[in-house]
Amino acid sequence: MNMKPSPPRWAKRFLHLFCPAYLVEEMEGDLEELFEQRIRLIGARKARLRYVRDVLSLVRPSLRKQKPLEHPSPFLFRPAMLLNYFKIAFRTLLKNKVYSVINIAGLATGMAVALLIGLWIWDEVSFDTYHPNRDRLAYVMATQTYNGETGTYNSIVVPLEKELRSLYPADFKRLSMLWASTNVLAVGEKKIAQPGIWAQPDFPEMLTLKMLKGSREAFNDPSSVLLSESVAAALFGDDDPINQVVKVDNKTNMKIVGVYQDLPPNTTFRDVRFVLPWHNIANWWNTQDKDWRNHGCSLLVQVSDRVDMSQLSAKIKDIVLPHIKEIEYTSLNPMARWHLYSNFRTGRVDGGRIQFVWLFGIIGVFVLLLACINFMNLSTARSEKRAKEVGIRKAVGSMHSQLIGQFLSESVVVAFVSLAFTLLLVLATLPFFNRLADKAINIPWTNPVFWLLTISFTLFTGFISGSYPAFYLSSFKPIKVLKGVMRAGRFASLPRKVMVVVQFTVSITLIIGTIIVYRQIQYAKNRPVGYSREGLITIAMNTPELNSHYNELRAALVESGAAVEMTESNSPPTQIWSNNSGFSWKGKDPTTDPLFGTIAVTHDFGKTVGWKIVAGRDFSRDFTTDSSAFILNEAAVKLAGFADPVGKVMRWNGRDHVVTGVVKDMVMDSPFQPTVPTIFLVDYGWLNMIIVRANPALSIRDALDKMEPVFKKFNPGSPFEYKFTDDEYARKFSDEERIGNLATFFAIFAIFISCLGLFGLASFVAEQRTKEIGVRKVLGASVFNVWGLLSRDFVVLVIISCLIAVPFAWYFMNSWLKQYDYRSDMAWWIFAASGLGALLITLLTVSYQAIRAALVNPVKSLRTE
Amino acid sequence: MKGTYLGEFEEVVLLSVAIRSGDAYGAAVTTEIERQMGRSVNLGAVHSALHRLEEKGLVSSKLGGVTQERGGRRKRLYSVTVAGRRALEEIRQLRNQMWDSIPNTAWS
Structure with a gap:
């Protein structure tokens, strides 16, 4: 029997491979029919050839892309279908209540945490964006090296401002010296103590303070003052404060020329409640404009619009060198980095809150x-x-x-x-x-x-x-x-x-x-502090009346029964406000110039804070020589390298000081750091704080009630403002x-x-x-x-x-x-x-x-x- | 009228569908064209033309039932739509009109 000729099998397979599935049946049928016909007309060989040609011709894009009309492509997000999905979703949720609750509660808490953190990060990142000039503002920083440690601070010397103004007039658009201080503002009988800032006339313009009344320009006058909204409300209520007179620290009258909107909490200057004029005789720092060594206030600059901040920072690097002996570099720290990149290590930025x-x-x-x-x-x-x-x-x-x-x-x-x-x-x-x-x-x-x-x-x-x-x-x-x-x-x-x-x-x-x-x-909390914090109260001396009545005030306080002891010092017990170098002594390595914390105190300091003498004796009024005596803490003894410190002589500022005693280390600075080597000296002309030891027999409330009239008597111009040392100490944590x-x-x-x-x-x-x-x-x-x-x-x-x-x-x-x-x-x-x-x-x-x-x-x- | 423009091959395919009306599917149309024109045609070309004509709305198609022929494979049967017929008539009329406009002197 003759074998019936058949089309080549590979061509068929090829068709199956490349022809869309829905077309294959129809195409195969057509191919076969034509093949049968052609065998009769042109013979099997040619018919096969034509078969292959037809298969190849069928594999063309126009035949591939078409879809059968009988099965329209389902549109995924048809509204009816979506509604159905949601309906099913809700039904499933309702059907499995326990799972739904667990799911939703879990997801909701997770999202809540993420949202809170998101808000927090947003707040951190948007710090200081309240000021439109943020990207152009910077602090001038000073980098110094002492005791082998390099520190970078925004605490600079006053003459730097004039130097920058005169040397680089084109690079800086605006400059302002700043000194933050707490001052007493008085209008009539109303008195409040609030943190404020002494600043130059450009300052309101640099921060673009939003003026509610008056104008930023009016601050040019060296006896004018700007108040924040909240302070203005506290002093004047609904009355118009413009052109009214306010008495600052009970001695200087100033004219209010403007009221600005309170700065929001996520700005560096949020605590500035009023702006005082720098060029006023009441501003002590303004008298320091020849001293190239006294660091203490800061300098805010606004860089000119087309000046590159980092290039300018490099340009002013050595500006103080001609005036001083120490090595000190100057640089700019842009406002955008103040908050998140505040740590400096060896003069470079080293993280901060960004971590x-x-x-x-x-x-x-x-x-x-x-x-x-x-x-x-x-x-x-x-x-x-x-x-x-x-x-x-x-x-x-x-x-x-x-x-x-x-x-x-x-x-x-x-x-x-x-x-x-x-x-x-x-x-x-x-x-x-x-x-x-x-x-x-x-x-x-x-x-x-x-x-x-x-x-x-x-x-x-x-x-x-x-x-x-x-x-x-x-x-x-x-x-x-x-x-x-x-x-x-x-x-x-x-x-x-x-x-x-x-x-x-x-x-x-x-x-x-x-x-x-x-x-x-x-x-760190359990670390021995070296003095007793309980019942210790500090009062800032911000009016002249308090400075001159030390003995009377102390006697009156003790007599009232409110306090058992009182002293004054240049720093509160929980801080060291002053550090100095330039000490020399026998056996000192002449190549180094160590930095010591320097705390000026009165004779009663030790008795008041309750320090522990480990060698020698406390300051005493019985020895007139004690006016030039030093008491060192153990860390200072170690730094100086004294084996037997009592009786040793240290030279400082051209005078000889005898070490009369050594006290146990007191944690006055950070409780996480080693104790700062500290020198205590008696100096009645260098005092900032009153420190009172409340009578332990009384409750602290009663003691304060008894103290207040005493302070009112000696310092009638200021409200009685005090701080508890243990609160201040707790704040360190x-x-x-x-x-x-x-x-x-x-x-x-x-x-x-x-x-x-x-x-x-x-x-x-x-x-x-x-x-x-x-x-x-x-x-x-x-x-x-x-x-x-x-x-x-x-x-x-x-x-x-x-x-x-x-x-x-x-x-x-x-x-x-x-x-x-x-x-x-x-x-x-x-x-x-x-x-x-x-x-x-x-x-x-x-x-x-x-x-x-x-x-x-x-x-x-x-x-x- | 861009959408209904008919290419020459498309016209031939459309005419073949009309000739084999009632039984016009891929293979039938192919043999019809080969018979009428005396030249070989690729099956792919025919199918692609049929698809194009369908997109233009000149032919419509339906899948036929299962029969004993060709191994029980179904075929897709095409028929000329009203629009298809009109398109063919228009072409014919245009040709006639042009023939009629040829002056007698043209052939001498």
């Missing part, structure tokens, strides 16, 4: 990630429940992309529901957060940028947290799922486990960090405590979110294994067995997290602690306690579900309908 911006930014991202992980975990864990839905949807004709769209829209719905709760939560916690972070942040309800960011951030969160479940669920094979053989593989739960580990690693790291921060604070509090705040949220996720997962696992537990119980397992069975998996995960978190935390906290010279160690028990704590929390969370599952009567769980 916290990064740190908290990272924490925020992590907390949000934890919340997203929860969502993913719960959704994938519950995938088996929804597998049938996916199977049916696919069988009815849903496409892969439609299912992805459905699950994504579900998570976006959850994200937006969470957003509503997030905003409520942020609104509720913002006052607390503001107190914690020392901020005045508001939710910018009316800012379109805020809404744009918030909504895109919510969409993003929804997409991120919905992406994994969406792709995972939509990839189920309908036949398998509907047959019920859908069995997750051995590794199906692996991503879920990894996510739990990530969550707990973050949480445990935060716990360890928090403990270490608090321990460091406590360690405020930065560290703030970090600790914020870290606790975030750690609690992170743990809460992790536990929420764990709770959901545990309940899911318990539910899934109901039958297994029933069988085990029937076979004799105890509640404890079942509990162990269900908890074991989670405990293993948490232990893994511990192992990862410990080295992480150790590394980060080690570098944090390094910035403190006086620091606590990182004891092993911190890590152990954090791990155990996390384990305990895990067990508590899981046990609720485990025990509930274990207590179920097997009859109920094994019954099948």
